[in-house]
Amino acid sequence: MxxxxxFQAKSAALLDAADYDRWMExxxxxxxxxxxxxxxxxxxxxxxxxxxxxxxxxxxxILSLREANIYNIHRDRHVLSLPVVTREGDxxxxxxxxxxxxxxxxxxxxxxxxxxxxxEIRESPxxxxxxxxxxxxxxxxxxRLLSTPL
Amino acid sequence: MQLDTxxxxxxxxxxxxxxxxxxxxYDRERSHIFSGNLWxxxxxxxxxxxxxxxxxxxxxxxxxxxxxxMDGQLKAFENRCQxxxxxxxxxxxxKETTHTCVYHQWCYNLDGGLVGIPFARGKDGKGGxxxxxxxxxxxxxxxxxxxxxxxxxGSFGDDPPKLEDYLGPRVVELIGNLFYKPVKVLGYQRxxxxxxxxxxxxxxxxxxxGGLLHMFHATFGLARLSQEGGARLDGATRGHNTSYTTYxxxxxxxxxxxxxxxxxxxxxxxxxxxxxxLHFERELPGEESLVILSTFPNGVFQQISNSLCTRQIxxxxxxxxxxxxxxxxxxDDTPEMAEHRRNQANxxxxxxxxxxxxxxxxxxxHEETKASPEAASRIIIGGLGEIKDSESLVTxxxxxxxxxxxxxxxxx
Numbered sequence: 001m002x003x004x005x006x007f008q009a010k011s012a013a014l015l016d017a018a019d020y021d022r023w024m025e026x027x028x029x030x031x032x033x034x035x036x037x038x039x040x041x042x043x044x045x046x047x048x049x050x051x052x053x054x055x056x057x058x059x060x061x062i063l064s065l066r067e068a069n070i071y072n073i074h075r076d077r078h079v080l081s082l083p084v085v086t087r088e089g090d091x092x093x094x095x096x097x098x099x100x101x102x103x104x105x106x107x108x109x110x111x112x113x114x115x116x117x118x119x120e121i122r123e124s125p126x127x128x129x130x131x132x133x134x135x136x137x138x139x140x141x142x143x144r145l146l147s148t149p150l
Numbered sequence: 151m152q153l154d155t156x157x158x159x160x161x162x163x164x165x166x167x168x169x170x171x172x173x174x175x176y177d178r179e180r181s182h183i184f185s186g187n188l189w190x191x192x193x194x195x196x197x198x199x200x201x202x203x204x205x206x207x208x209x210x211x212x213x214x215x216x217x218x219x220m221d222g223q224l225k226a227f228e229n230r231c232q233x234x235x236x237x238x239x240x241x242x243x244x245k246e247t248t249h250t251c252v253y254h255q256w257c258y259n260l261d262g263g264l265v266g267i268p269f270a271r272g273k274d275g276k277g278g279x280x281x282x283x284x285x286x287x288x289x290x291x292x293x294x295x296x297x298x299x300x301x302x303x304g305s306f307g308d309d310p311p312k313l314e315d316y317l318g319p320r321v322v323e324l325i326g327n328l329f330y331k332p333v334k335v336l337g338y339q340r341x342x343x344x345x346x347x348x349x350x351x352x353x354x355x356x357x358x359x360g361g362l363l364h365m366f367h368a369t370f371g372l373a374r375l376s377q378e379g380g381a382r383l384d385g386a387t388r389g390h391n392t393s394y395t396t397y398x399x400x401x402x403x404x405x406x407x408x409x410x411x412x413x414x415x416x417x418x419x420x421x422x423x424x425x426x427x428l429h430f431e432r433e434l435p436g437e438e439s440l441v442i443l444s445t446f447p448n449g450v451f452q453q454i455s456n457s458l459c460t461r462q463i464x465x466x467x468x469x470x471x472x473x474x475x476x477x478x479x480x481x482d483d484t485p486e487m488a489e490h491r492r493n494q495a496n497x498x499x500x501x502x503x504x505x506x507x508x509x510x511x512x513x514x515x516h517e518e519t520k521a522s523p524e525a526a527s528r529i530i531i532g533g534l535g536e537i538k539d540s541e542s543l544v545t546x547x548x549x550x551x552x553x554x555x556x557x558x559x560x561x562x
Contacts, residue, residue, distance in 0.1 A: 035501065042338040047337025047477050051302075051493060056423035059504070067420060068365035070507040106158040141340040142474065145509035146501030 004085050004094050004121065007128045012078035015149060020062045023149070028122070029055045032132040035150055038115070049137070054115035059062055061149070071147035074102040077109070077150075080117075091131070092121040098135070100150060113139040113150060155560060158526045162553040163534050164391045166526045170346040173383040174469045175560075182560045183447050184210025187307030189316050191449025191462055194476060195300040196333055197243075198224060199311060202260065205243045207474075208464040209304060209448070214293060215239045215249065216302070219260040224297070225399055226304050227262045227290035238290070248262035262290035274436075290292055299329040301451075301460070312558045316332040317445060318384035324392055324443055327435045328451055328458065336491060341500035345516030347448075347465035348556070350473065353462075353508050353549035355443045357381050357393040357540075358531050362524060366503045369420050370428055376400035379440075380541040388537045389446030391548035394438040427493055427503075430455045444548075446555045454504065456487070457494040469516065473509075475499055488515025529553075 007026070008041070014023040027033065036052040052058040081097035096117045103109040119133040135150045158164035168173055185188065190209045193216060197205055204217035206229055213229035231238045231251040239251050240257070248265065250257040252398075257266035264285050264554060272278025293304040296313040303313055312320050343350060353359065361368045361375035368374050379395030422428065430439050434453060443451040450461035458479065464472040475498070477493050498505040519525070532545025537554060540547050 037337070037339065043337070045335070045337030046492065047339070047495055048337060048492065049495075049499060051496050053493065054424060055427075057427070057496075060422045060424055060427075063420065063422075064366050064503050068369050069503065070363060070365070070510055072510055072513075090448075114484035141342050143342045144344060144500075144513060145341065145506040147506055148501075 001083075001085050003119075004083050004092060007121065008080055008096055008117065009085060009092065011130075012080055012143065016076050016078055018076075018148070020065075020149065024058055024062065025069060026128070027055050027058060027130045027133075029128055031055055031058070032134075033058055033130075033149075035135045035137060035146065038136055038138055039140045041136065049140075049142065050149075058149075065147060069116075069147060072102075072104070072144055074104055074148075075150055076112075077101045077103065083117075083119075090122060092119075093125075094119040094121060094130070098150070101146060111139075112143065113137055115150075118140070151288050157553070157557055159460065161535055161537070162550040162557070163269075163529045164526045165529065165553055166524065168523035170516060171468060171520050171523055173468060174337040174397035176465075178560060179465075180212065182208050183556070184212055185306040186559050187310045188446065188559060189296065189305050189310060189313050190447065191445060192226060192295065192302045192304040192336065193462075194333065195224065195297055195302055196478075197335060197476075200245065202245045202247050204234065204249075205237060205248065206239050206241065206503055207462065208291070208472075209306070210465070212303070212306070213237060214302075215251075215290075216295075220247070224295050224302060226293040227293050228293070228306075230291070231256055232264065232288050232290065232355065234399040258290055264288040288362030299326045299474070300333065301325055301329060303449075313412065317390060317419065321380055321384045321390050321392070321443065321445065324436070325451065328443070330435055333458075333478045334481050336477040336479050336488075338477070338494075339499040340422060341472050341475070341509060342466075343473055343512050344469065344496065345471065347463050347471040348552075349512045350463055350471060350508070351444065351447070351453065351552050352549050353512055354442060355391045355393070355451050355552055356546060357383075357543045358546055359511070359549065360375060360393070360395075361543060363507045364504050364511060365550060370422060370425075374400055375543045376404040377543070379438075379543045380539065381543075381545055382518055382539050383537060383548055383551045385446060385551075385555060386521075386557040387558050388548075391440045391442075391444050391551060393440075393543070393548070394436075395440045395543060396437060396495050397439040426490075427496055428455075429490065431487065433487075446552065447559075452498065454497055456490055456493055457497050458491070459498070473500075 018071040033052040034048045079099040083094035083096040086093045098115050100113040101109045102112040118134040121128050154171050156166045197220045207214050216226040220304045233256045235251040255268045259265045261453035270279050295304050346520045377395045378399035382392040384390040441453040447464040459477040462474040529546045532547040537550045
């Protein structure tokens with residue numbers, strides 16, 4: 001439990017620091033990372049708001065953010081709850097509530113997203129690794145746009 | 151209303167910024183545009199598959215309830231109880247045989263007729279409705295509906311033209327191509343854009359920005375201004391626009407020539423580690439790999455590679471709008487195509503690699519023009535004078551078609 005809390009906290013801190021290269025290190029090469037709307041899930045639709053079907057697609061997303069996309073200049077701040085942790089064999093499943101604020105260049109912070117992580121984590125010789133992270137948004141009415149990873 | 155401060159040039163090549171910020175204009179849009187004699191995009195027929203199915207939506211900021219009657223007809227009403235103005239259906243969607251207002255339990259059937267009022271005669275002959283009250287005279291305010299290839303349009307106007315005439319034959323044919331066989335909904339995306347709804351209408355008609363603002367597009371070759379493409383303008387005053395392009399129709403010298411004046415839009419050295427998202431499987435009757443059809447005043451129909459969706463523009467006051475994206479595929483999609491469409495949902499929407507910038511661009515214009523309502527834009531790329539089709543993507547002509555249609559509808 002403590003190791004999962006520390007793992008998720010580190011991941012969130014790396015996002016808040018915009019250190020996406022180190023953030024990606026915690027993902028398996030064949031990982032799945034997706035941002036989903038709870039409205040769609042309730043309707044039985046798996047349409048993503050953002051999808052990386054493997055780590056290369058995550059790398060492409062970060063490359064595009066850095067080199068191609070134009071988005072609102074901001075800082076992210078993640079606030080996580082304690083995780084609900086279950087184990088299925090070697091797999092650790094963690095469900096963690098998530099709140100993200102965005103702060104602009106004038107120092108004004110607004111609530112950007114409310115939701116939860118549904119993580120599938122495995123132990124590796126290098127430490128815990130994400131096999132899968134679903135970011136399920138209660139805030140599926142995305143204000144402005146969805147740029148930096150959640 | 152001071153016409154001169156809104157429309158600076160007779161050919162609509164300059165528009166005063168006040169049009170994006172005035173409450174007076176916004177109120178007039180509700181009556182002249184969203185209740186006017188024209189057709190709004192409402193939903194897809196397939197979203198209301200069974201009798202009793204309903205959805206709630208907005209036309210302008212007018213709340214609208216669409217349902218399928220028990221005998222299979224689609225009907226739409228203003229989503230407002232005729233008693234005291236309460237929102238009648240609160241849910242985004244569902245299935246029921248009647249609609250009952252939560253406030254005082256006035257109950258309507260799926261044809262919009264009032265069928266039930268509790269305590270109509272009061273208690274023991276005291277209270278209740280007056281004797282002259284005629285229940286059959288109360289109906290929900292109905293919106294006319296018309297459907298083309300499963301795409302549902304609606305009009306609150308008393309005397310709208312025939313939908314096919316309003317859209318024009320090329321738009322009708324294109325909708326036929328985009329919906330050329332039975333479709334199914336794949337899901338929704340919602341985006342709150344902090345800007346006036348007309349700025350998004352400009353954005354979506356602006357073929358010139360596609361290859362400049364959206365650098366993912368240009369960098370990875372989905373859509374470049376150097377490719378073959380253009381804009382087709384339809385409707386009596388050219389309010390509808392189809393922007394189109396085909397991948398792989400440019401060459402290196404055309405690219406270098408066009409993009410040499412920019413610093414970072416085209417960076418040939420970038421390569422995707424997983425290029426599966428760029429794969430284009432030709433599937434529709436049309437030749438193009440990218441088609442964006444925008445219909446006046448609130449509809450967008452999109453084919454970007456194999457990503458198919460509609461977008462409904464929902465004004466939420468002068469300063470804000472919701473963009474409501476409905477993604478669809480075909481009923482007979484293979485599992486591989488279903489997965490590919492899921493992958494390509496990454497391209498557009500609020501987090502789209504190609505399109506996320508639009509929310510930002512609209513807000514940047516909205517915020518900055520608020521302080522200068524007397525200033526005006528320059529809509530000049532693609533030429534002045536007659537508003538007509540363009541055989542190049544480097545054009546803003548479709549914006550002028552939007553404004554010609556807007557000012558005519560607004561009677562300004």
